[in-house]
Amino acid sequence: MKHIGMAIVGAVLAASVTAANAQNTxxxxxxxxxxxxxxxxxxxxxxxxxxxxxxxxxxxxxxxxRGYLEAQLEVFRAKTREEKIAHDFMWGxxxxxxxxxxxxxxxxxxxxxxAPGKPGDPTLIAKGKQLFEQGVPGRGIxxxxxxxxxxxxxxxxxxxxxxxxxxxxxxxxxxxxxxxxKAPVMHGIVKDMTPAEMQAVAAYVQSK
Amino acid sequence: MFTDGFGHFVTxxxxxxxxxxxxVWNQRLESVMMRKRITTRLAVxxxxxxxxxxxxxxxxxxxxxxxxxxxxxxxxxxxxxxLTPYGRYFKLTGYTIGKTFVSSAGFNYVPLAVMAxxxxxxxxxxxxxxxxxxxxxxxxxRNNSAVFSAGSxxxxxxxxxxxxxxxxxxxxxxxxxxxxxxGGHSGIDNTDLRAAGKYSSPGxxxxxxxxxxxxxxxxTSQDAWNSTPAFGFPYTASPLAQTPAAATQIDGGLxxxxxxxxxxxxxxxxxYGELSFYHTADGAFSILRSGQDIHTDGGVAAIQxxxxxxWRFALSHDWGANSVMVGTYGMIVNRYPSNFDPxxxxxxxxxxxxxxxxxxxTDPHTFTAQATYINERQSYNASYAAVKETGAGIGAGxxxxxxxxxxxxxxxxxxxxxDRKYGGTxxxxxxxxxxxxxxxxxxxxxxxxxxxxxxxxxELDYLPTQNVRLMLQYTGYNKFxxxxxxxxxxxxxxxDNNTAFFNVWVAF
Numbered sequence: 001m002k003h004i005g006m007a008i009v010g011a012v013l014a015a016s017v018t019a020a021n022a023q024n025t026x027x028x029x030x031x032x033x034x035x036x037x038x039x040x041x042x043x044x045x046x047x048x049x050x051x052x053x054x055x056x057x058x059x060x061x062x063x064x065x066r067g068y069l070e071a072q073l074e075v076f077r078a079k080t081r082e083e084k085i086a087h088d089f090m091w092g093x094x095x096x097x098x099x100x101x102x103x104x105x106x107x108x109x110x111x112x113x114x115a116p117g118k119p120g121d122p123t124l125i126a127k128g129k130q131l132f133e134q135g136v137p138g139r140g141i142x143x144x145x146x147x148x149x150x151x152x153x154x155x156x157x158x159x160x161x162x163x164x165x166x167x168x169x170x171x172x173x174x175x176x177x178x179x180x181x182k183a184p185v186m187h188g189i190v191k192d193m194t195p196a197e198m199q200a201v202a203a204y205v206q207s208k
Numbered sequence: 209m210f211t212d213g214f215g216h217f218v219t220x221x222x223x224x225x226x227x228x229x230x231x232v233w234n235q236r237l238e239s240v241m242m243r244k245r246i247t248t249r250l251a252v253x254x255x256x257x258x259x260x261x262x263x264x265x266x267x268x269x270x271x272x273x274x275x276x277x278x279x280x281x282x283x284x285x286x287x288x289x290x291l292t293p294y295g296r297y298f299k300l301t302g303y304t305i306g307k308t309f310v311s312s313a314g315f316n317y318v319p320l321a322v323m324a325x326x327x328x329x330x331x332x333x334x335x336x337x338x339x340x341x342x343x344x345x346x347x348x349x350r351n352n353s354a355v356f357s358a359g360s361x362x363x364x365x366x367x368x369x370x371x372x373x374x375x376x377x378x379x380x381x382x383x384x385x386x387x388x389x390x391g392g393h394s395g396i397d398n399t400d401l402r403a404a405g406k407y408s409s410p411g412x413x414x415x416x417x418x419x420x421x422x423x424x425x426x427x428t429s430q431d432a433w434n435s436t437p438a439f440g441f442p443y444t445a446s447p448l449a450q451t452p453a454a455a456t457q458i459d460g461g462l463x464x465x466x467x468x469x470x471x472x473x474x475x476x477x478x479x480y481g482e483l484s485f486y487h488t489a490d491g492a493f494s495i496l497r498s499g500q501d502i503h504t505d506g507g508v509a510a511i512q513x514x515x516x517x518x519w520r521f522a523l524s525h526d527w528g529a530n531s532v533m534v535g536t537y538g539m540i541v542n543r544y545p546s547n548f549d550p551x552x553x554x555x556x557x558x559x560x561x562x563x564x565x566x567x568x569x570t571d572p573h574t575f576t577a578q579a580t581y582i583n584e585r586q587s588y589n590a591s592y593a594a595v596k597e598t599g600a601g602i603g604a605g606x607x608x609x610x611x612x613x614x615x616x617x618x619x620x621x622x623x624x625x626x627d628r629k630y631g632g633t634x635x636x637x638x639x640x641x642x643x644x645x646x647x648x649x650x651x652x653x654x655x656x657x658x659x660x661x662x663x664x665x666x667e668l669d670y671l672p673t674q675n676v677r678l679m680l681q682y683t684g685y686n687k688f689x690x691x692x693x694x695x696x697x698x699x700x701x702x703x704d705n706n707t708a709f710f711n712v713w714v715a716f
Contacts, residue, residue: 040408041415042305045297049413055529057571085571092278096307171571 035104056165063114067157069106115163128204162208169202270364275317277306281674296432302404303372319365325357327711329446333704373401395499418474425496426463435563435578446709454659456584458559465509467493486516506604510547546603553590574625584615609646631669638662657690677713
């Protein structure tokens, strides 16, 4: 009898867990759907279909790292990322997103196929490749690949740069260098970067 | 007569109506030959119709929409009221991005916005000859004086996820009164109420179809491209300036006098189509012409109910930082010559227009260009018959000498902005049309005049903040109401109406 009773309890527990999992899955699907709707119906207006924007003023989001996307939406919402375009466009958009929506929008874009690289000036790209892969040891600029990955696809919460608009990359480096965008680690890395170096590394990652 | 919401006197009706609608001083400038054609009835109408003039007051950046979305003006506007691609999306999706002003979370924002303009106008030659007395009269009663021009209040908000809109109410501090002096007058301005939805097929990356309904009081005010008249350049102009008498119906001739209802589709943000029908803004729609002169013959437009179709078709494409549109729009207006007598036959105005827009929007450089050409065919089925039969028009209606006339307008402008802060615009405009002595009078040799006017606008803008615009605008005329020189028969030349306009424009 004792064994039968334990079996019944076990079955009930198993059924409960299964049901709970099913509910979670349903909730997850619903949440994911909401994020996709938001991305398709709102974000795509500037960030393009599936996160591939055409205007270099708006970053490509396709295949971006999920953790990075979440973090950025959170700082937009908290109004602590303050460059002009963030202030003018994204504070309002992110201000209307709750945590589950941020999570699902980030998941949506992280799951999209990446934008193809764009060709550019080969000389500039070669310079950028060298900087990206080796940094400038003599001036204390480490290789970008250390954090952003050898293929610039991003690592963990370090953002993907591959395929990104060169103009957007340059502007962000400038903002970080000028402490307009607060990114202490990156500031230390780019603080001495020259405009020519910014252009070169941006052309390289855009081509990836 | 009315302005188009941007301070332009507008008509498209007969010259008689146009003249009646112009500022009172301008009547004095008409030639003796012209005066002979103006009946006493029209002269009375002229004075009273002037009451209805609601001068400047563009409906533009609506700051309560900024509060609704949490975004800045430049998200939707290149410079108000010119829309960015995102601004077009916001408008065509029914102004529904962002929060409602009240939600379960409480009160989110004030759905009201306020706009005000103050200005100084210089009219190149501020003296003209009164055709009645031969006296020298002042053209611009506030020449070189700083004046508060106008103020507007907007109720602008998202109602729910599918419905939104704005209503603008404007106080004009420089309206021309019946006795020719300037005084305050208020009334409704451009209004656009929408219901809209989106359809996306499974797995779509963008909405496949945006669809909606619009209710508005000015044909083309519902349009999302700034090459069409209601929100076209100039975005504001001096309320004290002299402006040509003739304009097409679709170019403000019905503004704030009619109610239009229709539907639109926008497929993949590439193909846009709209069909609407217009009705005299009376009865249940009378709020849409609030403040207009409904008590004077010639005071407002009366059109055959719903038998005035408006259409719009446009192809648009965005790539990189570029956005381009080519399109066509038009309207058929069946208008009663006299708004006091809807039992008569109607005159028919057929406006067919083509337009194009190009925008290059980056940080810091922005360049935009718009062009439109409007061809209006005026068929005076009612008025011409009346003139032929009785020698007079119907009520205060047109008195054409021809059964049909044409009126053509071309407008082109290019704008550059740096940092959305420092801007410059060059514009060219031209109106040409049939000579018709009944509408436009005759010259000293007895030849029928034309409505031809053409000129240019040079504008410099400085926006210290996104909702404040300091503006210096110069409008020059090479031809005015049919002639380069002596257009009024009393020696006034087109260039005498050249206008320098300094304006401070604030919206919050």
